[in-house]
Structure formats: C-alpha cells, structure tokens
Amino acid sequence: MPAVLRSGAFRFFFYSLENNEPPHVYVESADATAKFWLDPVELARSRGFRSRDLTRLRASIIEHRHEFLAAWHAHFGESA
Known part of the structure; x- marks a missing residue:
C-alpha cells in the first residue's frame, strides 16, 4: 500500500x-480510517x-x- x-x-x-475503482485515497490515524474519492473529492x-x-x-x-x-x-500506469 503506497x-x-x-x-x-x-x-x-x-x-x-x-485499480478497478475510480481514483481514491485512504487516510489512517491511530484506529481511524477513511476513504475519499478524488474526482470529485467526496467521502466514501x-x-x-x-x-x-x-x-x-x-x-x-x-x-x-x-x-x-x-x-x-x-x-497504476494510467495516463492522467
């Protein structure tokens, strides 16, 4: 997990x-996690x-x- x-x-x-999902990012801190979509930025x-x-x-x-x-x-080797 980069x-x-x-x-x-x-x-x-x-x-x-x-990579089969739209671009997203996870955030982690202690015992908390969240997933956000990147386009548009939205909490998943x-x-x-x-x-x-x-x-x-x-x-x-x-x-x-x-x-x-x-x-x-x-x-993921995709063009932006």
Whole structure:
C-alpha cells in the first residue's frame, strides 16, 4: 500500500489492488480510517474519525488532490 503523503498523525495511501475503482485515497490515524474519492473529492466511508476531522481531511485532500491523482496514475500506469 503506497503511502502518498504523511501529515502530522495522518497517513494518506491507496491499496495496490484497487485499480478497478475510480481514483481514491485512504487516510489512517491511530484506529481511524477513511476513504475519499478524488474526482470529485467526496467521502466514501469512515470509521473512527470525528466529523470535524473529516472536514479537515477533505480540505487537505482537495489541497493535495493533483498530487494524489498523479501518484494514482503513476502507480497504476494510467495516463492522467
């Protein structure tokens, strides 16, 4: 599972065998996880994060969206 970004206690990554889904990124911190679609940036599911954390995470994903998409396409050999 390639880590794309680490920011404070948060690790942003994706799983290598999920290229059959639209581009997305997972966020993990301690016992909490969330999955966000990247186009458009939207929460797919979450476990353990508070709503204010999810709001902050969504803003961070929007800020780094192009970086996440570039990493997704580079890893899966797709053109952006």
